[in-house]
Amino acid sequence: MIRFDNVSKSYPGGHEALRRVSFELPRGEMTFLTGHSGAGKSTLLKLIMAMERSSRGQIFYDGKNLDRLGRRGIPYHRRRIGVVFQNHSLLFDRSVFENVALPLNIAGAAPRETARRVRAALDKVGLLDKETLNPVVLSGGEQQRVGIARAVVHKPDLLLADEPTGNLDPELSAEIMNLFREFNSVGVSIMVATHDISLVRDFGLRQIVLNQGRITQGAFPNESLR
Amino acid sequence: MNRRTSVKSRFGWLAEFSPKRLVPWVRNHALVARSSWKRLLEEPLQTALTVGVIAIALALSTLLFQLAAMGGSALGQMNNTSDINLYFELGTEVRSIEAFEDMWRGDPRVQATQVITPEQGLAEFESFSGLGSILSSFDENPLPAVVRITPADRLAGRAAELRLLVQALQASEFVETAVLDFAWLDRLNAVVEFVDRLSIAVGLLLALGILLILGNTIRLTIENRRNENVVINLVGGTDRIVQRPLLYAGFWYGLLGGAVAVVLVAIVGALLSYPLQQILLSYQSSVQTLPGVSFPVFINLLVLGASLGCSGAWLSVLQHLRNIEPT
Numbered sequence: 205m206i207r208f209d210n211v212s213k214s215y216p217g218g219h220e221a222l223r224r225v226s227f228e229l230p231r232g233e234m235t236f237l238t239g240h241s242g243a244g245k246s247t248l249l250k251l252i253m254a255m256e257r258s259s260r261g262q263i264f265y266d267g268k269n270l271d272r273l274g275r276r277g278i279p280y281h282r283r284r285i286g287v288v289f290q291n292h293s294l295l296f297d298r299s300v301f302e303n304v305a306l307p308l309n310i311a312g313a314a315p316r317e318t319a320r321r322v323r324a325a326l327d328k329v330g331l332l333d334k335e336t337l338n339p340v341v342l343s344g345g346e347q348q349r350v351g352i353a354r355a356v357v358h359k360p361d362l363l364l365a366d367e368p369t370g371n372l373d374p375e376l377s378a379e380i381m382n383l384f385r386e387f388n389s390v391g392v393s394i395m396v397a398t399h400d401i402s403l404v405r406d407f408g409l410r411q412i413v414l415n416q417g418r419i420t421q422g423a424f425p426n427e428s429l430r
Numbered sequence: 431m432n433r434r435t436s437v438k439s440r441f442g443w444l445a446e447f448s449p450k451r452l453v454p455w456v457r458n459h460a461l462v463a464r465s466s467w468k469r470l471l472e473e474p475l476q477t478a479l480t481v482g483v484i485a486i487a488l489a490l491s492t493l494l495f496q497l498a499a500m501g502g503s504a505l506g507q508m509n510n511t512s513d514i515n516l517y518f519e520l521g522t523e524v525r526s527i528e529a530f531e532d533m534w535r536g537d538p539r540v541q542a543t544q545v546i547t548p549e550q551g552l553a554e555f556e557s558f559s560g561l562g563s564i565l566s567s568f569d570e571n572p573l574p575a576v577v578r579i580t581p582a583d584r585l586a587g588r589a590a591e592l593r594l595l596v597q598a599l600q601a602s603e604f605v606e607t608a609v610l611d612f613a614w615l616d617r618l619n620a621v622v623e624f625v626d627r628l629s630i631a632v633g634l635l636l637a638l639g640i641l642l643i644l645g646n647t648i649r650l651t652i653e654n655r656r657n658e659n660v661v662i663n664l665v666g667g668t669d670r671i672v673q674r675p676l677l678y679a680g681f682w683y684g685l686l687g688g689a690v691a692v693v694l695v696a697i698v699g700a701l702l703s704y705p706l707q708q709i710l711l712s713y714q715s716s717v718q719t720l721p722g723v724s725f726p727v728f729i730n731l732l733v734l735g736a737s738l739g740c741s742g743a744w745l746s747v748l749q750h751l752r753n754i755e756p757t
């Protein structure tokens with residue numbers, strides 16, 4: 205589903221956040237992206253979202269080169285992906301329902317279909333009874349779950365999560381991870397970036413390890429071939 | 431293969447209008463139109479201020495335009511009433527005067543002619559002044575024959591052409607003097623011309639003011655909604671989707687401003703109508719178009735307000751909405 209081919213990313217100022225990164229993410233897999241803080245995890249996710257452009261190398265999404273994606277193509281590319289990014293959290297000027305409905309409203313879904321899907325997503329994350337509330341009154345864990353509902357409400361092929369358990373206690377973190385596993389079990393490809401090694405160990409899933417912008421482990425699904 | 435892709439990319443925007451995208455597009459418009467209306471109402475003070483400024487600017491320029499138009503049409507009528515009086519040499523034969531009248535009646539610059547014989551003039555003077563006895567003490571009628579020429583309508587307000595006509599009349603045989611009060615006309619013309627241009631200049635300045643006010647309001651809105659716009663962008667909102675609520679906000683501000691301007695124009699028009707009628711009556715003018723709200727004015731104000739609103743928002747969006755890419 206995603207293939208990185210010798211991708212490097214330098215930020216203006218010369219800092220090289222990713223160095224000659226190559227990996228392949230098979231469809232339907234759930235993968236952890238780990239590494240120390242500053243290793244380049246967020247950068248890698250942003251490249252997939254076309255929020256940043258690679259400096260060298262090529263990225264393929266479903267066989268299509270992201271470099272060829274024009275400015276007009278980017279929004280439609282993003283509509284196929286769901287994201288849970290820490291710093292782009294919820295909008296506090298509207299209800300939980302309206303937050304989750306945002307991707308559907310943008311895609312112009314029919315109102316009835318929107319309501320049905322929003323409720324299904326909120327049901328999945330166990331917040332169906334909170335749809336009319338303002339997210340401000342929710343706890344951190346609940347807010348994170350609203351964010352996840354928003355990320356999956358439009359049935360994306362791929363779910364990207366950047367430190368989704370960042371400031372949650374271990375119990376809530378496990379809850380969130382179980383949610384991801386459920387989505388994965390119905391066929392959504394998932395990539396979770398985290399520096400929390402214990403989480404990864406508990407789940408025993410495939411992982412890609414980044415160190416100073418280089419992949420040190422798990423680049424290809426079938427490593428014996430390499 | 432290149433041909434296909436280049437055609438596709440050149441006309442890619444057409445895809446926006448394909449049925450597959452048209453329905454979602456209409457839905458998004460409906461949704462955004464409603465939600466931006468609600469948002470305006472959620473901030474009543476900000477909305478009232480912006481709408482008020484737009485309404486005052488629109489009402490002011492409308493009233494000024496209407497006053498200028500009224501002055502122009504009143505002047506047109508006064509010009510019509512300003513006939514040219516030709517005083518003939520004493521003792522000019524009636525035949526010559528009639529020949530003269532026949533000649534000028536066919537001139538395209540002349541609407542009507544009227545001969546006032548010395549006898550008629552005398553009678554008029556007597557009844558008008560009550561001084562008949564003084565004149566009757568003369569052996570002969572001391573009054574000259576007068577021909578009153580009414581210039582054609584199209585000469586109304588055209589001082590230069592009127593002047594030419596008067597010169598031509600003056601040059602005719604037997605005509606002693608031709609009288610038309612140019613100075614008075616010129617002055618009035620100048621005033622109307624001034625008010626006319628003033629109303630255009632003030633109208634343009636006020637329109638500019640509306641654009642600036644709206645631009646600033648929308649800029650503040652953009653700053654307030656930065657986070658929202660970043661999120662929209664992140665979940666696949668196109669530039670247009672990000673811009674749409676802002677353009678609708680401008681549209682609603684402008685439309686509301688136009689609606690309030692209608693009320694203002696109606697109120698001020700009602701207040702002005704009595705004194706204006708008095709002034710016009712004193713000039714024996716029968717101008718009907720007093721300032722106020724007619725159906726076309728109503729429609730014009732709404733359309734003008736809404737389009738200025740959209741343009742102001744658009745300018746602001748162009749200027750301030752570059753940096754919303756999520757980071």
Ligand SMILES: Nc1ncnc2c1ncn2[C@@H]1O[C@H](COP(=O)(O)OP(=O)(O)O)[C@@H](O)[C@H]1O
Nearest residue numbers: 215216219221240241242243244245246247248
């Ligand atoms: N917008 C940016 N401009 C410049 N440098 C950046 C930017 N974003 C990230 N970096 C740098 O790139 C490196 C990798 O960052 P990041 O991808 O956020 O790492 P991680 O998510 O693994 O903590 C860091 O050294 C960071 O300082």
Ligand SMILES: [Mg+2]
Nearest residue numbers: 245246247366
């Ligand atoms: Mg990070």
